[in-house]
Amino acid sequence: MYSKELLLFEINEIRKEIGHESVDIQIYDIIYNEKTKELWIITEDRPDKAAIIGKGGWVVGKLREKLKVESIHVENYANYLQKEYQLKLAGKTLTKFQDKSQALSNLKKVLDEKLNHIYNFSINEYMKNSEFEECEKPQAVVALSGGVDSSLDAGTIILPNQFKHNIKDLCELLDVKHHYINADYSEIIAESLNGKFHPCGKCSKKTEELIYDYAEKNNLEFVIYGDMLSTGTQCITKQRENIYRINLPASLSTSKQEIKSVTRDYELREFDGFGCPLLYEVHRKFPYHKKFSIQRILRETRASALEVGEALDLIWSFYKTK
Structure with missing residues (x-):
């Protein structure tokens, strides 16, 4: 549904909107279940995961609204x-x-x-x-x-x-x-x-x-x-x-x-x-x-x-x- 580059662009745009600094996030993989409208984002490490979720979950919450998906799950590769x-x-x-x-x-x-x-x-x-x-x-x-x-x-x-x-x-x-x-x-x-x-x-x-x-x-x-x-x-x-x-x-x-x-x-x-x-x-x-x-x-x-x-x-x- 989204390439890594476009997804990262959307994440940083949301971070900018809510006053978060721009960060270089590393995404390992993206998985989308079309039937359930669930998006899984696999990051390289836990700090990348934290950056996508954002303080209080604001970033991932706004990303879910923007992408119009049912839910977004963010996991890191180490898990x-x-x-x-x-x-x-x-x-x-x-x-x-x-x-x-x-x-x-x-x-x-x-x-x-x-x-x-x-x-x-x-x-x-x-x-x-x-x-x-x-x-x-x-x-x-x-x-x-x-x-x-x-x-x-x-x-x-x-x-x-x-x-x-x-x-x-x-x-x-x-x-x-x-x-x-x-x-x-x-x-x-x-x-x-x-x-x-x-x-x-x-x-x-x-x-x-x-x-x-x-x-x-x-x-x-x-x-x-x-x-x-x-x-x-x-x-x-x-x-x-x-x-x-x-x-x-x-x-x-x-x-x-x-x-x-x-x-x-x-x-x-x-x-x-x-x-x-x-x-x-x-x-x-x-x-x-x-x-x-x-x-x-x-x-x-x-x-x-x-x-x-x-x-x-x-x-x-x-x-x-x-």
Whole structure:
């Protein structure tokens, strides 16, 4: 749609308009998805990325308006080198397990394709245009919360109705069976609301145990989670004697933006903010607990699961809590 030269001209014109200095930006590659109207700009290094985004995101925001595209994603080349390395490590790990499950064999196929087309790979397009062998029977249980990441996310301590709508719609579209696991979280809720501890860690641990129990009871060897941090060699881990955890987006070194691109096809309801209603109530009653939530967000940011701007928005949402 645009050559590098014309794109750089537009960027510097916008920088001049808003009072930014002109800079010599190095672009490695440009990728445009005509169907979704998404533009990906791959820069040589992080300072080039920062120059295109601009202070407060002004430059890239005005560029999106000028080009009349749905969204612009700016990445630096080093991120792809890291993804390539993580995918190679994950590939070695998956190779050890792929004979255990047709689902894992299919996952290895997706991983290899992403590795071969690291700069212009689209999960959406690949899944729609490729054929996979179907499993004879269910081989895994997927931990599902119904958030924007939906089928790639883990359980939530309090499940609002809007999340239930997403779960219902998604399961109907994918034609998969869904089952709510009943559990007693009363002790965690009570102690959290008394300020004894931040709820996320204990909630996550209890939810995981419930899901592993369910998998064990139903003779399912694999549990699929939406963990984005356990990349490479940690994409599959043994949890119990016959239970393995698959961190699906982490195994494909998937970013938050890629997940949003996938889920956009399913018309799921998106929600602002971080965490469940219990967490917001804990933040309201005990503001000092916000620092533990911020630590969780920063951990995802360090791992490149979240963009800096996304992380800032999530942190800022804590201070809108009344």
